Amino acid sequence: MKINKRAKREAKQLFQLCLVNGLLDENRARQVAQQVASAGTRSTPAVLAHFLRLLSLDLAQHTAAIESATPLSEGLRTAIQAGLARRYGPGLTTTFTHTPALIGGVRIQVGSDVYDSSVRAGLAALEKRF
Amino acid sequence: MNAFLFLAAQDSPGQVEQIARTFGVDWTHLGAQIISFAIVCAVLYKFAYRNVLAMLEERRNQIAQGIANAEKIKAELDRTEAQRQEVMAQAYAQSSKFIEESRAAAARLLEAETQKAVAAAEQIMVKAREAASQDHERMLTELKREVGRMAVQAAMAVSGKILTAEDQRRLAEETAKEIAA
Numbered sequence: 001m002k003i004n005k006r007a008k009r010e011a012k013q014l015f016q017l018c019l020v021n022g023l024l025d026e027n028r029a030r031q032v033a034q035q036v037a038s039a040g041t042r043s044t045p046a047v048l049a050h051f052l053r054l055l056s057l058d059l060a061q062h063t064a065a066i067e068s069a070t071p072l073s074e075g076l077r078t079a080i081q082a083g084l085a086r087r088y089g090p091g092l093t094t095t096f097t098h099t100p101a102l103i104g105g106v107r108i109q110v111g112s113d114v115y116d117s118s119v120r121a122g123l124a125a126l127e128k129r130f
Numbered sequence: 131m132n133a134f135l136f137l138a139a140q141d142s143p144g145q146v147e148q149i150a151r152t153f154g155v156d157w158t159h160l161g162a163q164i165i166s167f168a169i170v171c172a173v174l175y176k177f178a179y180r181n182v183l184a185m186l187e188e189r190r191n192q193i194a195q196g197i198a199n200a201e202k203i204k205a206e207l208d209r210t211e212a213q214r215q216e217v218m219a220q221a222y223a224q225s226s227k228f229i230e231e232s233r234a235a236a237a238r239l240l241e242a243e244t245q246k247a248v249a250a251a252e253q254i255m256v257k258a259r260e261a262a263s264q265d266h267e268r269m270l271t272e273l274k275r276e277v278g279r280m281a282v283q284a285a286m287a288v289s290g291k292i293l294t295a296e297d298q299r300r301l302a303e304e305t306a307k308e309i310a311a
Contacts, residue, residue, distance in 0.1 A: 070298040076306055083309035103286060104293045106305040117305045119289055123282045130278025 003046045010043070011050035015058075023091040024058050061111040064094045069102040069118065084110065 014036065018029040036048055064084050066072075072080070081094050088110055099107070104119035293301075 068302060069293075070295065070302075072302055073299070076299075076302050079303075079306040080309055083306060083311075087309065103289050104298055105301040108305070108309065115305065115309060117301065117308065119293070119301075120286070123285055123289075126285075127278050127282040130275050130281075 001046060001049055003050050004043075007043050007046035008050050011047045011054060014047070014051050015054040018055075022089070024055070024062070029055060057111075062088070062092050064088075064092055064108060064110045065097065066094060067097045067099040067102060067107040067118075069098075069100055069104045069106075071098050072096060072106070080106070080108070084108070 014032050018025055018032055020028070033048065033051065036044060036051070064081075066077075066080060077094075077096060081092075084092055084094065092110070102118035102120050103123075105117045105121070106115075107118050107121065108115040
C-alpha cells in the first residue's frame with residue numbers, strides 16, 4: 001500500500017491526539033482508530049496503516065526487554081527500571097527474561113537502543129576482533 | 131724521255147735519229163697512239179675513273195664516319211661504363227647504408243623487445259610475490275579467525291560453569307549502574 005504525504009500527516013495528527021502528557025493513551029488510540037475506520041473514506045486504509053506504524057514505534061520505544069543469564073533479584077530489577085525511567089522517561093514497560101545463552105551479564109533493548117554487557121556479547125566481540 | 135732525247139740531241143743530233151730508228155719509233159704512230167691513249171684516258175676519266183673516285187671518296191667518307199661512329203660509340207660506352215660504375219658504387223653505398231640502418235633498427239628492436247620481456251618478467255614476479263603475500267596474509271587471517279573462534283567456543287563452554295552466582299550478581303549490578311549513570 002502506498003502511503004502519501006497527506007495520509008502520513010493526518011496519521012501523525014491523529015497520533016498526537018492520542019498522547020496525554022507525552023504518553024500514549026491506549027483507550028484514546030483505540031477510539032481514534034475506530035472512528036477513522038468508520039469514516040470509510042478513500043484515504044482511510046493508508047491513514048490507519050501509518051497510524052498503526054506510529055503506534056508500533058511508540059510501543060517499541062516505551063518497551064524495555066531485559067534479558068539476564070540468571071534470574072535477577074527484586075532489588076536489581078528495581079534499580080534497572082529506575083535507571084531506564086531516568087534515561088527514557090516514565091511510561092516505560094519492562095519485561096524480564098531469563099536467557100542462559102547469555103552466559104553472564106544482562107542485555108537490555110529499548111526500541112533500537114541495545115545495552116549488552118553479557119559475556120556472550122563480549123566473546124562475540126572478541127571473536128570478531130580475530 | 132724528252133729530256134734524254136734533248137740531251138742526246140745536244141751531244142749529237144745524228145745519234146737521236148739513229149736511236150729512234152734502232153728502237154723503231156714511228157712518230158706518226160706514236161702521235162696517234164698518244165692521242166688515242168689520251169682519248170681513252172679522257173673517256174676513262176669521265177665515265178669510270180671519276181665514278182671510281184667518287185665511290186672511293188664515298189667509301190672513305192663512310193669508313194671515316196664509321197670510325198667516327200665507332201669512336202663515338204666507344205666514348206659512349208666508356209661514359210656508360212663510368213655511369214654504370216658510379217651507379218653501382220652509389221647502389222653499393224646505399225645498400226650498405228640500408229644494411230647498416232636495418233642492423234641498427236634490428237638491434238634497437240631487439241633491445242626494446244628484451245626490455246619489454248624483462249619488464250613483463252619483473253611484473254609477473256612482482257604479481258606472483260604479491261599473490262603469495264596475499265595468500266599468506268589470508269591464511270594467517272583465517273588461522274587467527276579459526277583459533278579465535280575455537281578459543282571463544284571454549285570460553286563459552288567453560289565460562290558458564292566458571293561464573294559463580296556472585297559473579298552473575300556483580301555483572302548485573304554493573305549493568306544497572308551503567309544504565310543509571
